Amino acid sequence: MSKAKQGDNVKVHYTGRLKDGTVFDSSEGREPLGFQVGAGQMIKGFDAAVDGMEKGQKVTAEIPAAEAYGEVNPELYFDVPKANLPEDLKPEVGQQLAMSQPDGQQVPVKVKEVKEDVVIIDANHDLAGKDLVFDIELVEIA
Structure with missing residues (x-):
């Protein structure tokens, strides 16, 4: 066979x-x-x-x-100022989002941490x- x-x-x-x-x-x-x-x-x-x-x-x-x-790559954590997020977005830990790359491609990301002025985004695969x-x-x- x-x-x-x-x-x-x-x-x-x-x-x-x-x-x-x-x-x-x-x-x-x-x-x-x-x-x-x-x-x-x-x-x-x-x-x-x-x-x-x-x-x-x-x-x-x-x-x-x-x-x-x-493995989880810490270089795929990004600080995003809350001012750069859509006004109506209320980020929560674990929330799934899409991030646009310079070439326009959408990348799935999730909220890792929410701070006062910054949201930490995790672009690692789930x-x-x-x-x-x-x-x-x-x-x-x-």
């Missing part, structure tokens, strides 16, 4: 959860996820887990933060710094 390898287009069903069992994403009830193995479309650890799988095979992959969304567990089933190798 053939095995998935670098460059193959594959489809997988998956459930992603944190180490405590909290599910953060799943393909259950949806079409399987398609991607090209080794093309950088997936987090490094997920890609590595699928590489070498056979069609129909199921695996559980424990992926450390470094091979997932990386799953940064977290070890992840994925249950993966390879359903197709194209």
